[in-house]
Amino acid sequence: MAHTLAISKIENITHNVRQFTFEKPDGFEFTPGQAAEVGIDKDGWRDSDNPFTFTALPEWDELQFTIKIYPSHDGLTEQIGQLKVGDSFIIGDPWGTIKYKGKGTFIAGGAGVTPFIAILRMLRERGELSGHRLIFSNKREADIILRNEFDAMLGLEVIYVLSDEKKDGFEHGRIDKDMLQRLIGSTDEQFYVCGPDDMVDDINAALKDMGADPDGLTFEE
CATH class of the missing domain: 3.40.50.80 (Nucleotide-binding domain of ferredoxin-NADP reductase (FNR) module)
Incomplete structure (x- = not known):
């Protein structure tokens, strides 16, 4: 099931990495290390399937992605670099094989x-x-x-x-x-x-x- 979520906060982490925060939908569950396929609510980009990893914790009230922006690439991250608070991501179900297994x-x-x-x-x-x-x-x-x-x-x-x-x-x-x-x-x-x-x-x-x-x-x- 896809969720269309408005960006509530954008923070610059490095010169080319930004952190995007969203309100978490009710019942949305994931485990640390999991990712989701992501598009953006913009013509031509809604069906993009780039994977990004959740960097929030499951118990937080917010979802978060920390994304490296490639402004010179003609792709999704170049488009994400243009987004502002209030714009929306389209986020699929969590998946991924990276999970914590011990020290x-x-x-x-x-x-x-x-x-x-x-x-x-x-x-x-x-x-x-x-x-x-x-x-x-x-x-x-x-x-x-x-x-x-x-x-x-x-x-x-x-x-x-x-x-x-x-x-x-x-x-x-x-x-x-x-x-x-x-x-x-x-x-x-x-x-x-x-x-x-x-x-x-x-x-x-x-x-x-x-x-x-x-x-x-x-x-x-």
């Missing part, structure tokens, strides 16, 4: 961090962040989504990786097997991986080479 490491590339936002917020609310790690890769420091929020999550180990900049306090380069061996150590834990397809494939292969249980790898299939 471990979250590995994200760019906007691939969005499925982990609600999961980490859930763990924060439960007081269960200790023993979790976030390895978050971006091109530049300015691209890091919700950095202040992640840094304030007590108990969460956060490691930022920059591919296009070398800066003190950041890892540099691609997240590969050598980097993972240095940052993680033991693979006897859960791993959650989300980002560009090639990155996800490479990281999953590296983790398996390191001895990770394939059943302990969670990613969008």
Whole structure:
């Protein structure tokens, strides 16, 4: 069932990421990590089926998406970048294979961090962040989504990786097997991986080479 929901708030998170908030329909349920197919209430875009992940928590009175805008692309996110408060999204039913299965490491590339936002917020609310790690890769420091929020999550180990900049306090380069061996150590834990397809494939292969249980790898299939 599709819901047409008016935007109640828009917040700039980075130079190209915006957070959109909506009133949640009665009875709408989802679990942290799930997404929905999204269109916008505008001619030519109502039947778009781009997936975006809910970044609110299920118990909130609001729904929320945190979306990277691509103004140079002739696509849905370029259109979303033009929306204002009062404009509407068309949101389908929740779906997704990324869900929390236990303590471990979250590995994200760019906007691939969005499925982990609600999961980490859930763990924060439960007081269960200790023993979790976030390895978050971006091109530049300015691209890091919700950095202040992640840094304030007590108990969460956060490691930022920059591919296009070398800066003190950041890892540099691609997240590969050598980097993972240095940052993680033991693979006897859960791993959650989300980002560009090639990155996800490479990281999953590296983790398996390191001895990770394939059943302990969670990613969008």
